[in-house]
Amino acid sequence: MDRKDxxxxxxxxxxxxxxxPYLPTSTPLRSDAPHHNFSLNTQPGSGNTHETPKRMKLxxxxxxxxxxxxxxxxxxxxxxxxxxxxxxxxxxxxxTHQESTVQQLHQIRQEMEELFKKEKKILQIQMNQDKTMxxxxxxxVDVGRKTIQESKAAQFRAEKELAEMKMKMEQKIMVLQNExxxxxxxxxxxxxxxxxxxxDRPGIxxxxxxxxxxxxxxxxRILELEEKLREARKDQQKYELQNVELQALxxxxxxxxxxxxxxxESKKFTxxxxxxxxxxxxxxxxxxxxTSLRESLxxxxxxEEQIAHLNCRLQRTENLEKQVSQLEFSQAELLSKLxxxxxxxxxxxxxxxxxxxxxxxxxxxxxxxxxxxxxxxISILEKDLANANxxxxxTKKLLTDTINSHDRLTRFVSRLQxxxxxxxxxxxSYRQQLDSYEKEITAYHNNENPSVSNDRIPxxxxxxxxxxxxxxxxxxxxxxxxxAPHLQAFKLxxxxxxxxxxxxxxxxLKGDFNINTKIVHYKLNPAALAEQQAEEKEKALLExxxxxxxxxxxxxxxxxxxxxxSYHSKEIAEIQNNYEIKxxxxxxxxxxxSHEYRQACYQLTGWxxxxxxxxxxxxxxQYAESPGDYLFFLVTDDDVNMIETPFSAxxxxxxxxxxxxxxxxxxxxxxxxxxxxDQQTMCH
Amino acid sequence: xxxxxxxxxxxTLKGSAELVKEYLLYGINNILYQRGIYPPxxxxxxxxxxxxxxxxxxxxxxxxxxxxxxQIEEWLLQRKVERVSLVISQVKTKxxxxxxxxxxDYENGEIDAKTIIKNxxxxxxxxxxLKTIQKEIREVIRQITATVSxxxxxxxxxxxxxxxxxxxxxxxxxxWDETSPVFIANSQEVQLRTFSTSLHKMQxxxxxxxx
Numbered sequence: 001m002d003r004k005d006x007x008x009x010x011x012x013x014x015x016x017x018x019x020x021p022y023l024p025t026s027t028p029l030r031s032d033a034p035h036h037n038f039s040l041n042t043q044p045g046s047g048n049t050h051e052t053p054k055r056m057k058l059x060x061x062x063x064x065x066x067x068x069x070x071x072x073x074x075x076x077x078x079x080x081x082x083x084x085x086x087x088x089x090x091x092x093x094x095x096t097h098q099e100s101t102v103q104q105l106h107q108i109r110q111e112m113e114e115l116f117k118k119e120k121k122i123l124q125i126q127m128n129q130d131k132t133m134x135x136x137x138x139x140x141v142d143v144g145r146k147t148i149q150e151s152k153a154a155q156f157r158a159e160k161e162l163a164e165m166k167m168k169m170e171q172k173i174m175v176l177q178n179e180x181x182x183x184x185x186x187x188x189x190x191x192x193x194x195x196x197x198x199x200d201r202p203g204i205x206x207x208x209x210x211x212x213x214x215x216x217x218x219x220x221r222i223l224e225l226e227e228k229l230r231e232a233r234k235d236q237q238k239y240e241l242q243n244v245e246l247q248a249l250x251x252x253x254x255x256x257x258x259x260x261x262x263x264x265e266s267k268k269f270t271x272x273x274x275x276x277x278x279x280x281x282x283x284x285x286x287x288x289x290x291t292s293l294r295e296s297l298x299x300x301x302x303x304e305e306q307i308a309h310l311n312c313r314l315q316r317t318e319n320l321e322k323q324v325s326q327l328e329f330s331q332a333e334l335l336s337k338l339x340x341x342x343x344x345x346x347x348x349x350x351x352x353x354x355x356x357x358x359x360x361x362x363x364x365x366x367x368x369x370x371x372x373x374x375x376x377x378i379s380i381l382e383k384d385l386a387n388a389n390x391x392x393x394x395t396k397k398l399l400t401d402t403i404n405s406h407d408r409l410t411r412f413v414s415r416l417q418x419x420x421x422x423x424x425x426x427x428x429s430y431r432q433q434l435d436s437y438e439k440e441i442t443a444y445h446n447n448e449n450p451s452v453s454n455d456r457i458p459x460x461x462x463x464x465x466x467x468x469x470x471x472x473x474x475x476x477x478x479x480x481x482x483x484a485p486h487l488q489a490f491k492l493x494x495x496x497x498x499x500x501x502x503x504x505x506x507x508x509l510k511g512d513f514n515i516n517t518k519i520v521h522y523k524l525n526p527a528a529l530a531e532q533q534a535e536e537k538e539k540a541l542l543e544x545x546x547x548x549x550x551x552x553x554x555x556x557x558x559x560x561x562x563x564x565x566s567y568h569s570k571e572i573a574e575i576q577n578n579y580e581i582k583x584x585x586x587x588x589x590x591x592x593x594s595h596e597y598r599q600a601c602y603q604l605t606g607w608x609x610x611x612x613x614x615x616x617x618x619x620x621x622q623y624a625e626s627p628g629d630y631l632f633f634l635v636t637d638d639d640v641n642m643i644e645t646p647f648s649a650x651x652x653x654x655x656x657x658x659x660x661x662x663x664x665x666x667x668x669x670x671x672x673x674x675x676x677x678d679q680q681t682m683c684h
Numbered sequence: 685x686x687x688x689x690x691x692x693x694x695x696t697l698k699g700s701a702e703l704v705k706e707y708l709l710y711g712i713n714n715i716l717y718q719r720g721i722y723p724p725x726x727x728x729x730x731x732x733x734x735x736x737x738x739x740x741x742x743x744x745x746x747x748x749x750x751x752x753x754x755q756i757e758e759w760l761l762q763r764k765v766e767r768v769s770l771v772i773s774q775v776k777t778k779x780x781x782x783x784x785x786x787x788x789d790y791e792n793g794e795i796d797a798k799t800i801i802k803n804x805x806x807x808x809x810x811x812x813x814l815k816t817i818q819k820e821i822r823e824v825i826r827q828i829t830a831t832v833s834x835x836x837x838x839x840x841x842x843x844x845x846x847x848x849x850x851x852x853x854x855x856x857x858x859x860w861d862e863t864s865p866v867f868i869a870n871s872q873e874v875q876l877r878t879f880s881t882s883l884h885k886m887q888x889x890x891x892x893x894x895x
Contacts, residue, residue: 508787509873509875509889509891510867510873510891514849516851516852517849517850517851517852518849518850518854518856518862519848519850519862519863519864519865520847520848520850520854520856520860520861520862521845521846521860521863522748522751522752522755522846522859522860523860524748525748525844525845525846526744526745526843526845527771527773527775527844527845529744529843530841531775531778534775534776
């Protein structure tokens, strides 16, 4: 691998080799280099020379130029000296430029070297990967070999087995052939024998037949086995072919894998190469850009200075312009003022104006003095006004007071007037009364005779006195008659009387009665009757008890028949009653259960079954069209017979089918029922 | 009484006696039912005095009332009766458990019965309205019904008798008998309302054994 040996000191010949992929990029670099000025004095071939010789040449050239210049002509004139000097300076500057370019080139070369290193590393890594790949492939090859060996061994074994099988089969065939030979011999023997002893022949024949059969079977088997062998061989061949194909496929797979890896690598390389090419292009562009920018920068600085200068000037001119405008403005103002003044008509100029002003000022002074006087007057007037207002308010208050008092007085007056009217009325009434009295008095005096009344009074007084005396006398008499003890006795008696009355009332309440009264009652009153009955009952019971006692005594001794007792008969009656009750209850229960049973039968089967006579049953369906549709059955211990009814006459097909053919009454009934049901539902 | 004036607003002695008899009949029947002396199925409701009263239909009892009350009515006319008492007694022991006293007062003073018989004076006439009398009777019967709430329960076989307290000069029929007065030991009395026909004043008292 010659790539490995690449180093920093690569010879130019190496560069010129087409093997190296980066070479095309380096050549344009060299071609670009002549853009700089340094290439002007260098030989065109020196571009391809190595670094150190180039320097040497450069120096050489410079010295040569010096030498030549010095050698050609000694400077004849100072102008020529200056020119020389200028050339020298320019040459030095060129030299410095060239050195810098050389340094740049060195840097580029270093970068390139770094790139080469990186590439080398990548290639080494790739080499390692390839090595591992090779190893893996070798391993696979080994594995393939092994599998081939194994398959060979298997084939060998199979062949061996085949041989063995063949051997075995041959042996068997041999055995069978031997047997066949034997049998043939025997057959011959038998044939020989056959001539002589006839009786042995059939057995031998039988044996022969069996042997031949066996032989045939064996032959068949041999054939089968041979076929199997062929098949096995075919299979083996197929297997080998498949193995070969497998190996070929593996090889192909490996080949494809390697190709794929190669393709990927190449892809990577091409992409990288493209990128590098682009980068170099960009680099060149950037350099060009940098130079242009530098030049432009220089121009720009100049321009900036100019701009600054111009700006200063501009500011100055602007300031001037502003001043000019201000001045113009002030001039215009002044002119307007002037015109105003001129309009005022003070044509006298400033002196006249001054005069005017003075006069005006004096006038103002006068006016201010007048104003002060007037103000004083106003203040005085205001004070007067306030005083007058206060007075007005006072007078108003007084007015309201007077109005109130006036109201009160008017009310008072009205009241007094009312009182007056009342008083006048009273006075009138009194007057009337007085008048009436006077009238009465006059009338009385006119009617009565005063002497008569005077005579009567004493007479009446006398009679009164006499009455009084009488009363006194009578009281005295009463006192004489009614003594104190009498009164007390009277009181006591009264109290006693009351007590006794209370007692009597109490007694009456308790049921007491007058002794003189007779107490009677009806003889046949219910109480008496009840008592009588009770007594009779008691008597009867007692008698019965006696009788029972005698019976008990006689019963214990066992003499004579027991007489009939009411008790006995009663007991019997009771028992009879009980039994009757029981019977009735049982009947009720039976009826209830039988009814329930019949109802259940009717609801469940749909047949209403009535027992008309012994063994005769009438069946009416739930779905019957009319109540007249019923069937009649005679049921005995052995069989069931149907008796013809109008309804059964319509069921001949069912009778034929179920009763005569199948002889099943339940099925017949079911069929009838289903038919009726169908009819009903159809109708509905 | 031959003379009976039939005036709408008046009530004669006979009428009064009949009213009293009716009162006794219904009152006693009511008591018999309420006190459970006889089984309730032997009673029937009858509308009277504006009240539904249960009357016994037992022929024996009906007959008994007919006789006894007829006699009492007669005596009432003769002013012979002082009181009628219904005695409820236990059949077995003859112990008196309850006594209903119907005390009769004659309101028109003490007129001798003989004078009435001799028709020496005009027949008596009451001035009370029939409706008011009936109302009073109704109220008393209601009270009798109400007494069941406080009277003790009669839990044994009982029977009843009607005793009539008559004046000593009264004639006694053959079927009647004199008997002794009845007392209840340790008794409790309750006086019921009094009603009056303006000729007869009827006072009802119930006395029962205080337990």
